[in-house]
Amino acid sequence: MIPFEYRRATSAQEAVAAVAERPGAAFLGGGTNLVDHMKLGIAAPELLVDVSRLPLDGIEETAGGGLRVGAAVRNSDLAAHPVVRARYPALSRALLSGASGQLRNLATTGGNLLQRTRCVYFQDVTTPCNKRDPGSGCSALGGYVRYHAILGASEHCVAVHPSDMAVALAALDARVVTESTDGEQRIPVADFHRLPGDHPERDTVLSHGQLITAIEIPAPPAGVVADYRKVRDRASYAFALVSVAAELALESGGTIRSARLAFGGVAHRPWRARRAEAELTAAPATEHTFERAADAELADARPLDGNEFKVELARRTLVSTLQTLTEQAQQ
Numbered sequence: 001m002i003p004f005e006y007r008r009a010t011s012a013q014e015a016v017a018a019v020a021e022r023p024g025a026a027f028l029g030g031g032t033n034l035v036d037h038m039k040l041g042i043a044a045p046e047l048l049v050d051v052s053r054l055p056l057d058g059i060e061e062t063a064g065g066g067l068r069v070g071a072a073v074r075n076s077d078l079a080a081h082p083v084v085r086a087r088y089p090a091l092s093r094a095l096l097s098g099a100s101g102q103l104r105n106l107a108t109t110g111g112n113l114l115q116r117t118r119c120v121y122f123q124d125v126t127t128p129c130n131k132r133d134p135g136s137g138c139s140a141l142g143g144y145v146r147y148h149a150i151l152g153a154s155e156h157c158v159a160v161h162p163s164d165m166a167v168a169l170a171a172l173d174a175r176v177v178t179e180s181t182d183g184e185q186r187i188p189v190a191d192f193h194r195l196p197g198d199h200p201e202r203d204t205v206l207s208h209g210q211l212i213t214a215i216e217i218p219a220p221p222a223g224v225v226a227d228y229r230k231v232r233d234r235a236s237y238a239f240a241l242v243s244v245a246a247e248l249a250l251e252s253g254g255t256i257r258s259a260r261l262a263f264g265g266v267a268h269r270p271w272r273a274r275r276a277e278a279e280l281t282a283a284p285a286t287e288h289t290f291e292r293a294a295d296a297e298l299a300d301a302r303p304l305d306g307n308e309f310k311v312e313l314a315r316r317t318l319v320s321t322l323q324t325l326t327e328q329a330q331q
């Protein structure tokens with residue numbers, strides 16, 4: 001075992017200062033990802049600053065009709081919150097589709113956003129991996145890529161981001177609130193995770209010592225219906241092959257007033273499907289429109305040798321989710 005120091009922070013400012021001054025320090029949420037990584041030899045922080053018991057565990061309705069969720073709120077509590085279930089069903093379902101009951105009881109909102117890829121080579125320290133060991137190579141290229149990217153990958157990394165919650169938050173136009181030595185910052189969830197480019201070791205736009213304190217979710221547009229659909233190899237306790245978070249509002253005549261969509265399991269970050277949204281807006285809510293929207297979004301898909309099926313899977317999952325939502329909206 002590699003020795004490390006553990007400290008429980010009593011305020012966000014204290015936590016930020018403690019991590020910012022030590023390059024080898026890390027925040028600790030529920031520990032369900034970071035502690036696994038320490039056991040596997042992927043991470044070796046010298047100091048863990050526990051932020052899971054900071055007073056960041058509130059879920060509050062905001063003046064504008066939105067919701068502010070503290071970074072220490074547990075995944076189970078967020079999924080079960082009555083306002084989340086009633087007004088943000090896609091978020092509740094995304095959370096409930098992830099991990100297991102025991103894990104969700106521990107996992108925090110901040111930690112969930114920052115969980116790292118489940119690429120099997122990233123988790124196996126005996127294999128080259130540019131994300132874990134920059135410059136060492138990418139073992140997934142030419143290897144096992146069933147769960148890997150079809151959009152936005154680079155020659156240096158083809159991994160996908162694993163969080164279900166983040167996909168729903170990207171579709172809902174949520175923002176991440178952070179605290180650092182430079183003060184408070186708000187970052188749209190859709191821009192929070194990076195594409196791999198030349199630096200796959202950097203998952204997000206955060207700097208060292210930047211603490212997530214909350215998520216802000218705007219009020220949903222009037223009359224929307226929403227869902228999160230996750231396709232995976234077994235019915236529970238599995239990561240997404242493809243997932244879709246979708247929110248749809250229809251005019252009384254069946255024209256689409258607005259659509260907000262994001263894919264999971266297809267890219268290094270939750271994939272906000274803006275091309276598909278543009279195709280859907282002001283178009284009739286028909287299967288043909290949904291197929292056109294899916295094709296527009298997936299036109300740049302570049303599957304790997306072994307995950308070609310994901311393009312059609314993503315297309316069908318989006319079309320089918322939109323069909324179900326249309327039926328729901330017309331009831």
Ligand SMILES: Cc1cc2nc3c(=O)[nH]c(=O)nc-3n(C[C@H](O)[C@H](O)[C@H](O)COP(=O)(O)OP(=O)(O)OC[C@H]3O[C@@H](n4cnc5c(N)ncnc54)[C@H](O)[C@@H]3O)c2cc1C
Pocket residue numbers: 026027028029030031032033034035036051071075097098099100103106107108109110111112113114115162163164165210211212213237238239240
């Ligand atoms: C077997 C298994 C199956 C799973 N299946 C799924 C699944 O299907 N879908 C899914 O979405 N997830 C799944 N997960 C992942 C799980 O959701 C994450 O492990 C969990 O959400 C991480 O939250 P945590 O609070 O435990 O994070 P931690 O492990 O404590 O931290 C994760 C990262 O976040 C950083 N961090 C934590 N809090 C903050 C903060 N406030 N500010 C800045 N940095 C912070 C830490 O330094 C660390 O880098 C699974 C996990 C396991 C073990």
Ligand code: SF4
Pocket residue numbers: 117119120121122128129130131132137138139140141156157158159200
């Ligand atoms: S896909 Fe990314 S995470 Fe996986 S081995 Fe390649 S560089 Fe590492």
